[in-house]
Amino acid sequence: MSRLNQFFGSSIGKKFVMAITGILLIFFLIVHLINNLMLFGGPEFFNENVMRLDSIKPLIRVVEVVLALIFLYHIYRGIKLWFENKKANPDKYAINGGKENSTLYSRTMFITGILILVFLVIHLYTLWTKFNFGMEGSEDYFAVIKDLFKNPFWSAFYLVIMIFIGFHINHAFQSSFQSFGWSHKKYTPLVKKIGTLLAIVFAIGFASIPIYFYLISLGGQG
Ligand code: HEM
Numbered sequence: 001m002s003r004l005n006q007f008f009g010s011s012i013g014k015k016f017v018m019a020i021t022g023i024l025l026i027f028f029l030i031v032h033l034i035n036n037l038m039l040f041g042g043p044e045f046f047n048e049n050v051m052r053l054d055s056i057k058p059l060i061r062v063v064e065v066v067l068a069l070i071f072l073y074h075i076y077r078g079i080k081l082w083f084e085n086k087k088a089n090p091d092k093y094a095i096n097g098g099k100e101n102s103t104l105y106s107r108t109m110f111i112t113g114i115l116i117l118v119f120l121v122i123h124l125y126t127l128w129t130k131f132n133f134g135m136e137g138s139e140d141y142f143a144v145i146k147d148l149f150k151n152p153f154w155s156a157f158y159l160v161i162m163i164f165i166g167f168h169i170n171h172a173f174q175s176s177f178q179s180f181g182w183s184h185k186k187y188t189p190l191v192k193k194i195g196t197l198l199a200i201v202f203a204i205g206f207a208s209i210p211i212y213f214y215l216i217s218l219g220g221q222g
Helices: 002-009 011-041 043-054 057-088 109-133 141-150 152-179 187-218
Strands: none
Touching (some): 002 011, 011 152, 011 187, 043 057, 109 141, 109 152, 141 152, 152 187
16 A cells, blocks of 8 residues: 555656546547537437436536546646646756747646646536526527637637647657657657547637537527
């Protein structure tokens, strides 16, 4: 037990927990993206799917609490690790290394992380609360999203944040493999490519939604 405590208290252990929570969040994002892409199936299809999920609401609530804990822990650890590394290693590579031995993606992990946190607070306030407590008898969930992205400010905000999410995941994915101690001459470049592909799929996949709804609102269908 004390060995376990020692491990999780060590710098490697902390990075390990960051990596595990990060990978779990990537799984959440895959499911979330699939659910959101159902918007392209039209109002009936999307609303039916949201209502189908309503029948397993208690389970969803449990998943949401676990998810919130994972998010909070990941954010707390990320901020703490960044400050610890900055203090211990102001010049050398840590999380935020010098230009020579780090990429733009790794140097911006802290700032993209904070921006995603700000996004999450706003996102949950605007969409999650509306879906769960603000429907007032209506079952048109599709219209909530359509109304939000009619507004050029919200569409642009989501678009910019999705680029930062792409940046964050591009580095996070390969970095989590390093934290697990999995580094290989042949496979590490492949892991990097998979991370970049995931980042592009998330950024384009999520961004396609505000772009689509904004464009149809311009065409007078909003
Ligand atoms: C265009 C992009 C996105 C749209 C349209 C969207 C839409 C939604 C909607 C409608 C909900 C409420 C679902 C419900 O309660 O039934 C929700 C919840 C949530 N979203 Fe998003 N989302 C987007 C991107 C993201 C991204 C990039 C993240 C993470 C960085 C994220 C994180 C969450 C979380 C944590 C919840 C609460 C858990 C849940 O209800 O599933 N979302 N989102």
